[in-house]
Amino acid sequence: MASISLLNPKAEFARAAQALAINISAAKGLQDVMRTNLGPKGTVKMLVSGAGDIKITKDGNVLLHDMQIQHPTASMIARASTAQDDSTGDGTTTTVMLIGELLKQADIYLSEGLHPRIMAEGFEKARDKALEVLDKVKVPVDINKKNLMEIANTSLKTKVHPQLADLLTEVCVDAVLTISNDKKQPIDLHMVELMEMQHKTDTDTQLVRGLVMDHGARHPDMPKRLENAYILTANVSLEYEKAEVNSGFFYKTATEREAFVRAEREFIDQRVKKVIELKRAVCDGTDKTFVLINQKGIDPISLDALAKEGILALRRAKRRNMERLALACGGTAMNSFDDLQEENLGYAGSVYEHVLGENKYTFVEDCKNPLSVTILIKGPNKHTITQIKDAIRDGLRAINNTIGDKALVPGAGAFEVRAYNELVQYKETVKGKARLAVQAFADALLVIPKTLAVNSGYDAQDTIVKLTVEDRLSPELVGLDLSTGEPMKPTDLGVYDNYIVKKQILNSCSIIASNLLLVDEVMRAGMTSLKG
């Protein structure tokens, strides 16, 4: 807890050197908290709140959100990290680590009298150079299963146990490949639905090539399982409700009122009848069955009528599922039943219901050419599910990034080591004191391989020396093998990072760090606090 208390000084304002000290200590503090999480060997944190809520995570972003960050500097860094997560879905811990380290390295030179402005300029130069290096070392890849598996696996291994990561990798890659369907247009990850199921014993995560919905039929006589089903998706109200406010009907006698009610009811019955007619037209005499999935409500009377026909009807489907259904099963979502045709219907090989406690699930499976899929996460409790869900989300993002970049960067600290070596050389060409800043930037980059080493139980200095020497000798990139502590070639082992993630990290970290360095006054002002 000591590191968090660093983030919480009571000072109301601070100037120049003191302001800098505050910024640097905050950055270091955050770095300390996050340090142990980096990499596949990093620890997982289980957060238990005062009320007993559990959260298990390793994701830097989740952790940052959960810590009540009051310190302005720390919350600025946290925001940079959140932005990182929003745009790429990975590298949040790295961002925090790197900002902290940049400030730490800068501090050494600043305390010797270097002006922050020069420092910031140097950082800018170093960043440009590092980006150059990044462009040089990136490996163009084909979009195939093997490559995607590698990147997803690297990302997932930093989030969960390796065995689970392997399973999730397969699921994620299959999901993305199924919905991408070799099309050139960008992939909409929303078309991968993540559905959770809390189950005491059954704990595995699987890909359903279709849709799983978190509700079921609300009529006891409706079929629980259907094969060979037509799917009608609709957004049409099938309930009688004098709903519209101020549309009250006026009547003189009770019988008149009854008549009005009946007329209204008739209106709904007509709609139900249309569905039933269509069902008879397409299903009678065949082995086909019929499912209605409605975004609006269906009242008991309508349900009853539909159940009598053997139609499985679901009400109040998620809005986004309407889109997904159309992609998974084909057909179109109907906004009225006036002109129902067979081609409006989708198709699914099997539709069945699964009851779990008070929750019902409906599986729509065996679709012909699903462009929308569901990843079904099962876990014994909520926090397990949440952690897996977060991991999957990051895995999907990593895959999507790769498809967007069409390139990868060798992982396991390889890029950082190479950039370090290149920057040290580049430093010689920089005139004046700015070269000190370039050196600081280079040193800061090494925090990544260092932390990876420390988290896996190896000596940091030892590792860095080995890696930098090896890197200078080899034209190929050299990273750290976490299981042996020896240098290795990440390309051989298939350890890759996303190009865009690295790029984003370099950009945002140097900007935030420079900004923080240039701050010469921190104040806490607000009318309430001034008045006491």
Next chain:
Amino acid sequence: MQHTREILTFQFGTYANYVGAHFWNQQEANFVYDNDSNVPEEQLPHNDVLYREGLNDQKQTTYTPRLLSVDLLGTLRHLPIVGELYGNFLQLANEQNADEVQKAKDSAEQNQLSTPGGLDVRMQPPVELSEYQQDLLKGAVNIESKDYNLAQNCSSWADYLYARYHPRTLNVLQGMQRQTDVQVLGTQVAGVELWQSSSFNEDFCDRIRLYAEECDGLQGFQLLFDIDDGFSGLATKCLEHLNDEYSRASYVLPLHYPRNISYAQADPRTAHSIRVVNSVLSYYHLTEQATMFTPLSTLETIWRNTTLQSRRMTGLHWQPDNLYQSSAVLAAYLDTVTLGYRLRQTPETLLRFCERVSPAGRKMTAAGLSLPLGMEQEQDLIDFLDGADNGSLLSQLTPGCEPGNSHVVQSVVARGIPYSRLKRPVDQAGPQLRMSAYKCESVSQMLQLYYQCAYHGSVTHAASTPLPLNTKLPFPYELFDTRIAADGFKLQSEAEREQDKRVGCAPALAAVQNSSKLGTHLDTLHGQTHRVQLAKLQSYTQSGFEQDEYDTALDKLLEFRDNYEDSQYL
């Protein structure tokens, strides 16, 4: 075919949750398992309207409110966010919490969430349970004699919550810690922004959908929210969503804090302006979206009530700025008046309930409550009403308006008056026989007649149930003064209740009223807006709020006020 006509309840904001907690406590206090009370079953409220039946993972049946609540971080205190009925949290209250943590750790490793030994536990210190909750956990709550002093000791509504919620119910705003001095979510626009953020919106709308999906005959929504802060933005946007998706009746109760709250970067003057702007914008949305709305507060007036003058009721004393006590008064009103559409014997729809008292676009209504009713022990209702002054029965709970006693449209609900106390049998009736009310056969009939005579040119709809308001703990029983007996009726002459006796239940009368005089409430609000300079309100200008939008809201407010113009019109 008859099926339950479900209602879904919303609580936005801390004060709304205070009131809500009292409200749900009241519901559970009135649950009847084996009917040995003297209230016939058909006169009890129909609990399925507000409650849902469920099954938790231990295969136990649960019965929880159909409720969605939103509050700031830190208000839940000891309450796990998932509620206490469905697991998924650690029991920290008992001594073996180290075991529990270890167990959770082991299971996480088993499920391959981390490498063995790679799990790092970070525990925040467990939240201390309030004394009442501790006793509740042990099953040893002493409602008769132990003094928990909740008025002073409770720091949040969770401290006195007896009801248990469904995992779907509770939502907290991530990153918004409740602070004692300033309201973190200050402005209406901030609330609107929050509603639109995908992290909140998706999950919340999904929860609404899941509740709605369960309902066979969803009839509408009850919506409580804090109008003084940013929760008003959340609530109004939510209402818009409900109308778009479900188009059902909505009964909205904006709540005013019984104290002046302050905002970040605001001196008292700006704070006042922010309150006014929040109200203006909320009213503007409510006039468009709500079926009916009734502003509630225990204060006499709001907007520039610097001395915090509070409403008074005879026989009832509360500390004006105490959240626990004042919210109990509002909850008593809410519980009583909503009986109007929750009673078993008189099935009345929420829509009908709302439309009856909000004719001709007069969507804003006023609240009146009488607690305790003021009937003496041994007194009959007929005599009590005979002695009552015109219109002095009710105290207003809507700030800054008096509906008056002519040309009023109202709906009243009386509770806790048994049939035997209506009037004397013929042989003992004596002078009662001469009163025209003697022919009335029920409490509601007699009230109807009373209001017909007392209020000129008015329309009254009355309902009643013999079920009294339950005022045992965790209701602040200490509110009643010593002239009130343990059964909630007034003691005769100068007698006082024994020191150690507590008031266990009380009769009450609640009304929702409408008349042209309510226009003054809107006039005061509009009057306050002259002083507001929107450009100077940092918290508004920073979030890109446009002057035009504000002007539209003001214009609409004036238009709405016109509905209350004609004094003769009902």
